[in-house]
Amino acid sequence: MHAALDVEKIRELIQSRDLAPLAAKVRSLPVPAVVAVLDSLTIDDAAVVFRMLGKDQSVEVFDDLDSGTQADLISELGHSEIADVFAALDPEEQAWLLDEVPAAVARRLVSSLDRAEIEAAMNLLGYAPGSAGRRMSPEVIHTSPAETVGELLARVRGHEDGMDMLCTIPVLERDRTLVGQVDLLELMRHSDDTEVGTVMVSEPEFARTDDDGEQVARHALDEGILLLPVVDREDRLVGILPIADAARIDRDAVAEDQARAGGTEPLRRSYLLTPIRQVARARIVWLLVLAISAVLTVQVLDLFEATLAQQVALALFIPLLIGIGGNTGSQAATTVTRALALGEIEIRDGWKVAFKEIRTGLLLGGLLACLAFLIASLFYGTDIGAVIALTLIFNCPIAATVGGVVPLVARACKVDPAVFSTPFIATFCDASGLLVYFSVAILVLGL
Amino acid sequence: MHAALDVEKIRELIQSRDLAPLAAKVRSLPVPAVVAVLDSLTIDDAAVVFRMLGKDQSVEVFDDLDSGTQADLISELGHSEIADVFAALDPEEQAWLLDEVPAAVARRLVSSLDRAEIEAAMNLLGYAPGSAGRRMSPEVIHTSPAETVGELLARVRGHEDGMDMLCTIPVLERDRTLVGQVDLLELMRHSDDTEVGTVMVSEPEFARTDDDGEQVARHALDEGILLLPVVDREDRLVGILPIADAARIDRDAVAEDQARAGGTEPLRRSYLLTPIRQVARARIVWLLVLAISAVLTVQVLDLFEATLAQQVALALFIPLLIGIGGNTGSQAATTVTRALALGEIEIRDGWKVAFKEIRTGLLLGGLLACLAFLIASLFYGTDIGAVIALTLIFNCPIAATVGGVVPLVARACKVDPAVFSTPFIATFCDASGLLVYFSVAILVLGL
Incomplete structure (x- = not known):
């Protein structure tokens, strides 16, 4: 309620070009209120407001913005206006933004960093897009098996990061090999002179830098791992993944999947703020x-x-039959895509999936055929009723099998099953359904 | 790899009815291995294996099973076999299972609890299904503003729960009103004689018991809130939501949405393990x-x-035109459903959504019409080309607008937009598309 009033007030000030009261108003708001305002303005207006912020305020605000708003704002603002803000971000956020903005803007941004900062961001950019390495945070604090609980707790107390980064602490050998992990609670429960090695959990869960970022994030969420260590191929710690970042990665992945299942690309910013031509694009x-x-x-x-031309009545059932075929196919594709994502099935299960879908399709086709025969015979005669029933009995197993197998083929070809399946299955089921329908009609009706 | 071998071995033992070696094998496995085995057996076989487990082992194993396997196993096993396992579960898991299993089984299960346990489970069952109250955990530990850091830390040290339940501690007034929250790290950074009231975060984020559980879970994940306090209408603490539970709630919600967007209900257990008739159902x-x-x-x-009958060629374009209409509608529905779920738009934005979708639909329809006119005119003459182009120009805005508005109508009628939208939009777009197509044809071709 409060935020909505702020947005209205600020929109008025922008429209009336009253920049002095605008600056005063914006600077008086707390950070979350400014974030809410920026996320709900068009990007042009958001840029005007952002320019009004004080330096410290602007860094804090930028950090909390929607990722879509961040990227658009960086492209919108001039170099001098954004350089400080960008330099103050965490390395993994810098790396993420460098991926998102146009190449020319990215080059400008990198030039605003000092040597050490460039190195930290570039380290992350060295990992493949979408990999766990690209999405991890640089590690905050680590310990060794020989350090005492007292020493470690003193270091933790002196550190400025919060629970999200410090709740569990990786334990490393001298060569940075990950050998264990210890959480704050465990440390608190032991006396100060205990050695970390005796209280740590050895063989902790970890991810590798080249693991798929989305799968790692989903695993961390499923298992409730508050802080997942990320190691390189030699088992040396190179970063950590806090559960809040895992949640963000998973949410973006889900948004993309949902959009693509509905036949559209995800929008970068809020729906009402996205211009018509971007929605259309x-x-x-x-x-x-x-x-x-x-x-x-x-x-x-x-x-x-x-x-x-001989039997025009056949045309009446075209939408009905291809509708049922298409739905049967997309039902199978949805179930199998989901099972693939959860790791319940693998590519080599292709035959099992096909056999299962043929039988499911026969069962569904049989049920629908009985119903369709009764209804269609009543209104259009038993000949047409038989054609429709037979078409369903043949076509449902075909559609279900194709729908079930296509996501596996997509995965085998290293294509996102959600992207590839929808258009292919729709087309195939429509075309094959029509072929079956008219073949059956020619045979049964003797045309 | 290891788990796959176990599963094969155990399947063989079950088939050969070698129960003694089966029991020995099963009891020798660590808990995660038994869980993996049970989650990948048919429910009949899983019940056989579960019966072989030692008492303590069976409680631990049950706790870690897939929720679908848990519910099926409870329905499958006899009362005496499951009573102890059920009694050992956390109250919120008991409440969840009582929702999932058939009523007769639920009555049997409740009879296995003692008075205090029944009370804890029934307390949770008192909240509406799907509410935050139903999904929260009973709070583990709380403090008051007057307690000293030293006293509180001593209590935390003495408690047996882990970081997931103890990372932040709610601060309550004497009447249980939530006044603040303090995390372990903050406590560690202050001397033992400091009062909690001076170091706590006042006005912490919280959820109410009657808030929607899925929205609360998504918010906790978005904000990275490790432990969200849940309060009743009088602001008194009644429970907590650990982030791992939020992740589980969100995952189930996403699975349901994805399944329904593909026109099917989610399966309870793994795809390959679900019998054909359940998949078909x-x-x-x-x-x-x-x-x-x-x-x-x-x-x-x-x-x-x-x-x-006069112009059979018109039938050729029926699948093409209703396909485009249906897709335009489902694209709009997907975008708007997502925006609704994220809280970007509300029911009262109906007119804005409609206006936006009309224009988007006109833009898309116009582009497709130009293309379709060129191609169709080439093969079927300009008359047919004009009919198809005009149909697209009229039909795309209709489909997009209906697709965009229907999820809002569903929300207004308190129906899940994902459930209601798909069949309604498909039917409406098909029917309206055909009406537009033939009306245009009659006018243009003078039939």
């Missing part, structure tokens, strides 16, 4: 892919134009 | 809803049978 590629592949259905129907 | 309801509503398309086409 997120959708047009998918729509074109689907439209172009739908041309196949026109060609299939073209083959049967003579049959259609 | 998860799909048939949606398929029937879609099939029955698709009967509307048959009726619309029936109206235009005479037109179709």
